[in-house]
Amino acid sequence: MRLAALRIFLAATTLSATLLPFARAAAGGDAIAFTAPQAAIGAKTYAKNCASCHGANLGGVTAPALVGRTSAIAQQSLAEVYEYISQQMPMTAPGTLSKAQYLSILAYILQKNGHKAGSRPLSASVASTDTATIQKP
Numbered sequence: 001m002r003l004a005a006l007r008i009f010l011a012a013t014t015l016s017a018t019l020l021p022f023a024r025a026a027a028g029g030d031a032i033a034f035t036a037p038q039a040a041i042g043a044k045t046y047a048k049n050c051a052s053c054h055g056a057n058l059g060g061v062t063a064p065a066l067v068g069r070t071s072a073i074a075q076q077s078l079a080e081v082y083e084y085i086s087q088q089m090p091m092t093a094p095g096t097l098s099k100a101q102y103l104s105i106l107a108y109i110l111q112k113n114g115h116k117a118g119s120r121p122l123s124a125s126v127a128s129t130d131t132a133t134i135q136k137p
Protein backbone atom coordinates (compact mmCIF):
# COMPACT_ATOMS: atom_id res chain seq x y z
CA MET A 1 0.00 0.00 0.00
CA ARG A 2 1.30 3.47 -0.84
CA LEU A 3 1.97 5.69 2.13
CA ALA A 4 -0.80 8.20 1.37
CA ALA A 5 -3.34 5.41 1.02
CA LEU A 6 -2.11 3.86 4.25
CA ARG A 7 -2.52 7.19 6.07
CA ILE A 8 -6.09 7.52 4.85
CA PHE A 9 -6.83 3.93 5.83
CA LEU A 10 -5.42 4.45 9.33
CA ALA A 11 -7.30 7.73 9.78
CA ALA A 12 -10.57 6.11 8.71
CA THR A 13 -10.00 3.16 11.02
CA THR A 14 -9.24 5.42 13.98
CA LEU A 15 -12.26 7.58 13.24
CA SER A 16 -14.71 4.69 13.12
CA ALA A 17 -13.25 3.21 16.29
CA THR A 18 -13.71 6.60 17.97
CA LEU A 19 -17.25 7.06 16.74
CA LEU A 20 -18.54 3.57 17.49
CA PRO A 21 -19.35 4.17 21.18
CA PHE A 22 -21.30 7.32 20.25
CA ALA A 23 -23.21 5.46 17.56
CA ARG A 24 -24.09 2.85 20.16
CA ALA A 25 -25.16 5.39 22.75
CA ALA A 26 -27.30 7.17 20.16
CA ALA A 27 -29.13 3.93 19.42
CA GLY A 28 -30.29 3.84 23.04
CA GLY A 29 -29.62 1.18 25.61
CA ASP A 30 -26.26 -0.35 26.18
CA ALA A 31 -23.16 -1.21 24.20
CA ILE A 32 -24.77 -4.06 22.28
CA ALA A 33 -28.18 -3.54 20.67
CA PHE A 34 -31.07 -5.80 21.61
CA THR A 35 -34.62 -5.14 22.78
CA ALA A 36 -36.39 -6.21 25.97
CA PRO A 37 -39.10 -8.16 24.05
CA GLN A 38 -36.34 -9.97 22.13
CA ALA A 39 -34.67 -10.99 25.40
CA ALA A 40 -38.05 -12.08 26.83
CA ILE A 41 -38.61 -14.38 23.86
CA GLY A 42 -35.03 -15.55 24.32
CA ALA A 43 -35.73 -16.45 27.95
CA LYS A 44 -38.52 -18.79 26.87
CA THR A 45 -36.50 -20.28 24.03
CA TYR A 46 -33.57 -20.78 26.40
CA ALA A 47 -35.78 -22.45 29.01
CA LYS A 48 -36.99 -24.93 26.42
CA ASN A 49 -33.71 -25.69 24.65
CA CYS A 50 -30.76 -24.88 26.89
CA ALA A 51 -31.75 -24.76 30.56
CA SER A 52 -31.65 -28.52 31.12
CA CYS A 53 -27.85 -28.47 30.79
CA HIS A 54 -26.92 -24.82 31.44
CA GLY A 55 -29.34 -24.21 34.31
CA ALA A 56 -32.55 -22.21 34.69
CA ASN A 57 -30.53 -19.15 35.70
CA LEU A 58 -27.61 -19.84 33.38
CA GLY A 59 -25.53 -20.91 36.37
CA GLY A 60 -24.51 -24.21 34.79
CA VAL A 61 -25.57 -27.77 35.62
CA THR A 62 -23.99 -30.45 33.43
CA ALA A 63 -22.76 -27.70 31.07
CA PRO A 64 -20.73 -24.54 31.78
CA ALA A 65 -22.29 -21.41 33.30
CA LEU A 66 -23.20 -18.68 30.83
CA VAL A 67 -23.40 -15.80 33.27
CA GLY A 68 -20.97 -13.91 35.49
CA ARG A 69 -17.37 -12.77 35.41
CA THR A 70 -15.94 -16.26 35.69
CA SER A 71 -18.19 -17.92 33.14
CA ALA A 72 -16.69 -19.70 30.17
CA ILE A 73 -18.02 -17.06 27.79
CA ALA A 74 -17.32 -13.94 29.89
CA GLN A 75 -14.32 -12.90 27.80
CA GLN A 76 -15.56 -14.23 24.49
CA SER A 77 -16.90 -11.85 21.88
CA LEU A 78 -20.50 -11.69 20.80
CA ALA A 79 -19.46 -12.95 17.36
CA GLU A 80 -17.63 -15.98 18.80
CA VAL A 81 -20.55 -16.97 20.99
CA TYR A 82 -23.11 -16.43 18.22
CA GLU A 83 -21.14 -18.61 15.84
CA TYR A 84 -20.62 -21.27 18.49
CA ILE A 85 -24.20 -21.55 19.69
CA SER A 86 -25.73 -21.40 16.22
CA GLN A 87 -23.48 -24.22 15.01
CA GLN A 88 -22.90 -26.37 18.12
CA MET A 89 -25.91 -25.94 20.38
CA PRO A 90 -28.16 -27.43 21.67
CA MET A 91 -25.53 -30.10 22.18
CA THR A 92 -27.98 -32.89 21.36
CA ALA A 93 -29.35 -31.16 18.24
CA PRO A 94 -26.79 -28.64 16.92
CA GLY A 95 -27.99 -25.90 14.59
CA THR A 96 -31.65 -26.90 14.76
CA LEU A 97 -33.03 -23.58 15.99
CA SER A 98 -33.84 -20.67 13.69
CA LYS A 99 -31.60 -17.65 13.31
CA ALA A 100 -34.19 -15.55 15.15
CA GLN A 101 -34.22 -18.05 18.02
CA TYR A 102 -30.43 -18.00 18.40
CA LEU A 103 -30.46 -14.20 18.31
CA SER A 104 -33.16 -13.98 20.98
CA ILE A 105 -31.28 -16.44 23.21
CA LEU A 106 -28.16 -14.34 22.78
CA ALA A 107 -30.13 -11.21 23.71
CA TYR A 108 -31.27 -13.02 26.86
CA ILE A 109 -27.69 -14.09 27.68
CA LEU A 110 -26.55 -10.46 27.23
CA GLN A 111 -29.32 -9.22 29.50
CA LYS A 112 -28.43 -11.75 32.19
CA ASN A 113 -24.83 -10.56 31.94
CA GLY A 114 -25.85 -7.01 32.77
CA HIS A 115 -26.29 -5.44 29.33
CA LYS A 116 -29.25 -3.11 29.01
CA ALA A 117 -31.92 -3.42 26.37
CA GLY A 118 -32.38 -0.61 23.87
CA SER A 119 -34.56 0.26 20.93
CA ARG A 120 -32.91 -1.84 18.23
CA PRO A 121 -33.13 -5.64 18.08
CA LEU A 122 -29.96 -7.68 17.87
CA SER A 123 -29.46 -8.56 14.21
CA ALA A 124 -27.51 -11.37 12.62
CA SER A 125 -25.14 -8.91 10.95
CA VAL A 126 -24.24 -7.35 14.30
CA ALA A 127 -24.13 -10.67 16.18
CA SER A 128 -21.79 -12.23 13.65
CA THR A 129 -19.30 -9.33 13.63
CA ASP A 130 -19.41 -7.56 17.00
CA THR A 131 -16.21 -7.98 19.02
CA ALA A 132 -17.65 -6.63 22.28
CA THR A 133 -17.31 -9.16 25.08
CA ILE A 134 -20.23 -10.89 26.78
CA GLN A 135 -18.99 -9.62 30.13
CA LYS A 136 -19.06 -5.85 30.23
CA PRO A 137 -15.56 -4.43 30.65
Ligand code: HEC
Pocket residue numbers: 046049050051052053054062063064066072073081084085089090091092097105
Ligand atom coordinates in the same frame (compact mmCIF):
# COMPACT_ATOMS: atom_id res chain seq x y z
C1 HEC B 1 -27.60 -31.64 26.33
C2 HEC B 1 -26.91 -30.60 27.06
C3 HEC B 1 -26.81 -29.21 26.46
C4 HEC B 1 -27.81 -28.43 25.92
C5 HEC B 1 -29.28 -28.78 25.80
C6 HEC B 1 -27.20 -27.19 25.55
N1 HEC B 1 -25.87 -27.20 25.83
FE1 HEC B 1 -24.54 -25.69 25.55
N2 HEC B 1 -23.02 -26.87 26.18
C7 HEC B 1 -23.16 -28.16 26.67
C8 HEC B 1 -21.86 -28.69 27.02
C9 HEC B 1 -21.57 -30.08 27.60
C10 HEC B 1 -20.92 -27.67 26.72
C11 HEC B 1 -19.41 -27.71 26.88
C12 HEC B 1 -18.84 -28.15 25.58
C13 HEC B 1 -17.35 -28.12 25.56
O1 HEC B 1 -16.74 -27.56 26.48
O2 HEC B 1 -16.79 -28.64 24.59
C14 HEC B 1 -21.69 -26.54 26.21
C15 HEC B 1 -21.15 -25.34 25.82
C16 HEC B 1 -21.87 -24.22 25.50
C17 HEC B 1 -21.31 -22.90 25.28
C18 HEC B 1 -19.83 -22.57 25.28
C19 HEC B 1 -19.29 -22.42 26.66
C20 HEC B 1 -17.79 -22.35 26.58
O3 HEC B 1 -17.15 -23.14 27.25
O4 HEC B 1 -17.25 -21.53 25.82
C21 HEC B 1 -22.34 -22.06 25.02
C22 HEC B 1 -22.26 -20.58 24.75
C23 HEC B 1 -23.55 -22.85 25.06
N3 HEC B 1 -23.22 -24.14 25.36
C24 HEC B 1 -24.81 -22.35 24.83
C25 HEC B 1 -25.95 -23.16 24.73
C26 HEC B 1 -27.23 -22.66 24.28
C27 HEC B 1 -27.53 -21.24 23.90
C28 HEC B 1 -28.08 -23.73 24.28
C29 HEC B 1 -29.50 -23.77 23.84
C30 HEC B 1 -29.77 -23.37 22.48
C31 HEC B 1 -27.33 -24.88 24.76
N4 HEC B 1 -26.04 -24.50 25.00
C32 HEC B 1 -27.88 -26.14 24.96
C33 HEC B 1 -24.35 -28.87 26.82
C34 HEC B 1 -25.58 -28.43 26.39
